[in-house]
Amino acid sequence: xxxxxxxxxxxxAHAASDKRVDSDxxxxxxxxxxxxxxxxxxxxxxxxxxxWDKINAADNAPVPPPEGLKPIGAGGKRMVVIASAQYSxxxxxxxxxxxxxxxxxxxxxxxxxxxxxxxRALSIGGVNSDTGxxxxxxxxxxxxxxxxxxxIQLVAPDLDEHTARSLMAVVELMPNRPPLACETRxxxxxxxxxxxxxxxxxxxxxxxxxxxxxxxKHDAARRACYDKAPAGNGSCxxxxxxxxxxxYEFRRNP
Numbered sequence: 267x268x269x270x271x272x273x274x275x276x277x278x279a280h281a282a283s284d285k286r287v288d289s290d291x292x293x294x295x296x297x298x299x300x301x302x303x304x305x306x307x308x309x310x311x312x313x314x315x316x317x318w319d320k321i322n323a324a325d326n327a328p329v330p331p332p333e334g335l336k337p338i339g340a341g342g343k344r345m346v347v348i349a350s351a352q353y354s355x356x357x358x359x360x361x362x363x364x365x366x367x368x369x370x371x372x373x374x375x376x377x378x379x380x381x382x383x384x385x386r387a388l389s390i391g392g393v394n395s396d397t398g399x400x401x402x403x404x405x406x407x408x409x410x411x412x413x414x415x416x417x418i419q420l421v422a423p424d425l426d427e428h429t430a431r432s433l434m435a436v437v438e439l440m441p442n443r444p445p446l447a448c449e450t451r452x453x454x455x456x457x458x459x460x461x462x463x464x465x466x467x468x469x470x471x472x473x474x475x476x477x478x479x480x481x482x483k484h485d486a487a488r489r490a491c492y493d494k495a496p497a498g499n500g501s502c503x504x505x506x507x508x509x510x511x512x513x514y515e516f517r518r519n520p
Contacts, residue, residue: 287338287339287342287364287365287366287367288318288338288339288341288342288343288360288361288364288365288366289310289342289343289345289358289359289360289361289364289365289366289367289453290331290335290338290342290343290344290345290366290367290368291344291345291346291347291356291358291366291367291368291369291454292331292332292335292344292345292346292347292368292369292371293306293308293347293348293349293356293368293369293370293371294329294346294347294348294349294371294372294373294374295349295350295370295371295372295373295380295382295420296348296349296350296372296373296376297350297351297376298350298351298352299349299350299351299352299354299382299420300350300372300373300376300379300380300381300382301379301380301381301422302352302381302422302424302425303352303381303382303419303420303421303422303424303425303430304351304352304353304354304419304420304422304425304430304433305352305353305354305388305417305418305419305420305430305433305434305437306349306353306354306355306356306370306417306418306420307353307354307355307356307415307416307417307418307434307438308356308368308415308416308417308418309355309356309357309358309403309412309415310358310360310366310368310412310413310414310415311357311358311359311360311403311407311410311411311412311413312359312360312361312362312399312413313359313360313361313362313410314361314362315361315362315363317359318341318343318359318360318361319341321343321359321452321453322341322342322343324451324452324453325451325452328346328347328348329346329348329373329374330346331344331346332371332374341361343453345358345453345454347454347456348373348456349456349458350458351458351459352433353433353434353437353458353459353467354456354457354458355405355406355446355448355455355456355457355458356368356454356455356456356457357403357406357407357410357448357454357455357457358453358454358455359407359453359454370385370418370420381422381423382420382421382422383421383422383423384420384421385418385419385420385421386418386419386421386427386430387416387417387418387419388417388418388419388427388430388431388434389416389417389434390414390415390416390417391412391414391415391416391417392414393412393413393414397411398413399411399412399413400412400413400414400415401415404446405445405446405447405448405455405457406446406448406450406455406457407450407455417434417438428475428478428479428482429475431478432471432474432475432478433471433474435474436467436470436471436474437459437467440470444459444460444463444466444467445459445460445463446458446459446460447459447460447461480512483511483512484504484512487511487512487513487514488502488512488514490514491514491515491516492516494516495516496516498518499518499519500516500517500518500519501516501517501519502514502515502516502517503515503517
């Protein structure tokens with residue numbers, strides 16, 4: 267999922283097109299996320315219709331939604347959130363009997379700072395085949411289960427896919443995941459790494475990025491060794507010193 271043009275980067279629908287869209291979310295991208303790119307984890311949370319009707323009456327737009335959107339039904343709700351951290355988690359409710367849509371757009375007051383050029387899907391979370399639900403939220407709307415999360419890279423010149431995946435791994439997959447702080451409204455939550463924790467996360471991110479570069483160099487050198495290896499039993503072994511550019515040589519088995 268890589269869109270260009272800068273105005274609308276991406277949108278996604280939850281279910282078949284014949285289902286009515288009652289939950290419409292605009293994610294305005296701002297701050298470091300707009301200037302440097304990053305990773306956004308989108309967590310749609312289904313709720314019963316009765317709960318949705320109560321949610322629908324509350325305000326969930328810190329700034330007005332963009333103009334020119336398709337009309338939404340009387341039972342629908344337009345929501346707006348602002349994401350500025352390089353790792354952001356967006357949670358939002360939608361009625362379980364219909365569907366949702368979401369989109370990324372640059373914050374209207376920060377368009378001149380934009381370096382993001384598009385979006386790329388990094389992962390799509392699985393769900394239980396019986397319940398149709400995935401993991402429960404640990405922050406924000408704690409205990410609410412997602413119907414299938416999407417982790418999306420906001421592409422920028424200095425943030426390639428490998429670098430984005432390194433950030434995703436540090437925040438989402440490491441055993442000691444950093445805590446998130448959330449700004450919550452009735453139907454939306456925007457969560458990010460706590461400011462006091464971010465320097466350590468940034469350091470771990472950089473280490474993960476560099477480790478990934480080293481691993482890919484070793485993989486390339488190993489493949490090159492096997493590509494030119496003679497026929498017969500043997501294996502390619504590292505002959506370069508640790509920390510140096512990797513070099514592998516083919517050695518026959520004794």
